[in-house]
Amino acid sequence: xxxxxxxxxxxxxxxxxxxxxxxxxxxxxxxxxxxxxxxxxxxxxxxxxxxxxxxxxxxxxxxxxxxxxxxxxxxxxxxxxxxxxxxxxxxxxxxxxxxxxxxxxxxxxxxxxxxxxxxxxxxxxxxxxxxxxxxxxxxxxxxxxxxxxxxxxxxxxxxxxxxxxxxxxxxxxxxxxxxxxxxxxxxxxxxxxxxxxxxxxxxxxxxxxxxxxxxxxxxxxxxxxxxxxxxxxxxxxxxxxxxxxxxxxxxxxxxxxxxxxxxxxxxxxxxxxxxxxxxxxxxxxxxxxxxxxxxxxxxxxxxxxxxxxxxxxxxxxxxxxxxxxxxxxxxxxxxxxxxxxxxxxxxxxxxxxxxxxxxxxxxxxxxxxxxxxxxxxxxxxxxxxxxxxxxxxxxxxxxxxxxxxxxxxxxxxxxxxxxxxxxxxxxxxxxxxxxxxxxxxxxxxxxxxxxxxxxxxxxxxxxxxxxxxxxxxxxxxxxxxxxxxxxxxxxxxxxxxxxxxxxxxxxxxxxxxxxxxxxxxxxxxxxxxxxxx
Ligand code: ATP
Ligand code: MN
Numbered sequence: 177x178x179x180x181x182x183x184x185x186x187x188x189x190x191x192x193x194x195x196x197x198x199x200x201x202x203x204x205x206x207x208x209x210x211x212x213x214x215x216x217x218x219x220x221x222x223x224x225x226x227x228x229x230x231x232x233x234x235x236x237x238x239x240x241x242x243x244x245x246x247x248x249x250x251x252x253x254x255x256x257x258x259x260x261x262x263x264x265x266x267x268x269x270x271x272x273x274x275x276x277x278x279x280x281x282x283x284x285x286x287x288x289x290x291x292x293x294x295x296x297x298x299x300x301x302x303x304x305x306x307x308x309x310x311x312x313x314x315x316x317x318x319x320x321x322x323x324x325x326x327x328x329x330x331x332x333x334x335x336x337x338x339x340x341x342x343x344x345x346x347x348x349x350x351x352x353x354x355x356x357x358x359x360x361x362x363x364x365x366x367x368x369x370x371x372x373x374x375x376x377x378x379x380x381x382x383x384x385x386x387x388x389x390x391x392x393x394x395x396x397x398x399x400x401x402x403x404x405x406x407x408x409x410x411x412x413x414x415x416x417x418x419x420x421x422x423x424x425x426x427x428x429x430x431x432x433x434x435x436x437x438x439x440x441x442x443x444x445x446x447x448x449x450x451x452x453x454x455x456x457x458x459x460x461x462x463x464x465x466x467x468x469x470x471x472x473x474x475x476x477x478x479x480x481x482x483x484x485x486x487x488x489x490x491x492x493x494x495x496x497x498x499x500x501x502x503x504x505x506x507x508x509x510x511x512x513x514x515x516x517x518x519x520x521x522x523x524x525x526x527x528x529x530x531x532x533x534x535x536x537x538x539x540x541x542x543x544x545x546x547x548x549x550x551x552x553x554x555x556x557x558x559x560x561x562x563x564x565x566x567x568x569x570x571x572x573x574x575x576x577x578x579x580x581x582x583x584x585x586x587x588x589x590x591x592x593x594x595x596x597x598x599x600x601x602x603x604x605x606x607x608x609x610x611x612x613x614x615x616x617x618x619x620x621x622x623x624x625x626x627x628x629x630x631x632x633x634x635x636x637x638x639x640x641x642x643x644x645x646x647x648x649x650x651x652x653x654x655x656x657x658x659x660x661x662x663x664x665x666x667x668x669x670x671x672x673x674x675x676x677x678x679x680x681x682x683x684x685x686x687x688x689x690x691x692x693x694x695x696x697x698x699x700x701x702x703x704x705x706x707x708x709x
Contacts, residue, residue: 193275198282208311222485224472231370234495244358254582266348284310288317292514293445301330312372318449338370385580393437394589397575399423400431408516412574413525414553424465429511446514469506518597529554529566531608536627537649544601546704570689610668626657
């Protein structure tokens, strides 16, 4: 695969207020790999990938994500504790401070773009303090050809300076770290955090505003792949529900693992050029495609290596959120370019740690809209001292932290597109079965894959369905390659009364959460709600 970075071109950063810098422009993946190691910022793992630590932050910091409130955003953004306003004056002052801070240093500059559909392409110049953040941009954004680089016109700027610490009192931030979007100046300004996910999610947030407002395109937090028959499937879901895992399917061509647009011309396209997979407990046996993608060119984050350089994927001593980024061509079976037709099947993934929701069910249009607006999954307390209780987590459109507009804007677009395209919508619980977290176990990946394959290949067309008594969801009574006992969650619980109580409690959480959207919802959407007590 070409590594479109061998170029003699260089650029000046003066127009960005960044001066006297040693510009490392468009270094190749290998050069960035080497540079990272040379600077002592990473080591080479036995599989050939470079392994780095992202520092204080090993995940995004949603409370420190701001949007500049200006004439473009003022009336359109849904302001609140997700989209936190930032003043243009404060932004300008902070930007100048960061630019001054980075001046005189060595910086890494990468020209790239987002959106595999070039008519909607967004050219991005990424300026980073570290070589590995630049390599992340190489992996995750799309890579212009040498020809395209010659007269590359950057539209957006990402300035990524992890070692710059803000002073909240002067700079108007909450604390020392920040990720700020400025739509008038077309800048994503990131400081105080080295977590690379802020880079990709910064641009995703920008696109989630630009696509519906200017490009007649629905932006989606979903993965996508396409079968031999040319049929596209998309998988919505919050973090950890299985977007990356389930879209990496050797029998289907991968379009993308996280962010897509659904256009008015009946196509779905990837915003990105790479994947960013969780690697906690990754095994070659269960997830061979992802495992084999971890090689030279990939960046491992916050993993622990043994003395031979082998990754211990079970070691969560740095974080549970261990990750790898790699360019999409590290996956064998990919769609090129990353564009597909209208989806035929849509999966809403949820990791229900209460073990209440069925492992697969088919949704009515009303239920589809209801569940999309709800965006349910569960948060598992995990290894934290003695905390064993999962908590429900609702995030509208399965991605509220990245959605600048009101959730109903996206929901209306999705509902219309789903109807026009005549898609099947499925709710898939990749979470617990046989009881809640701590009692039951996570649904076997093998079974989830079989259920999805059945939905895609017509294996659920002629089977009998039954209705869930509380959630009203239609559950298949049989499914190829899946034991029938797991299909009805109540049957997997030893104590049926406990199941009923948990199901009612979860239904109540759904209702409470949905109350803030009720006034926007029509009867069809409201008909998708679980039954109230
Ligand atoms: P993010 O938005 O943070 O990228 P994601 O939706 O892409 O999250 P994955 O990276 O696919 O989520 O994470 C799913 C995790 O759950 C993986 O570690 C996977 O191995 C594990 N897992 C266990 N059982 C299942 C299952 N039945 N289906 C899907 N994933 C499962
Ligand atoms: Mn993912």
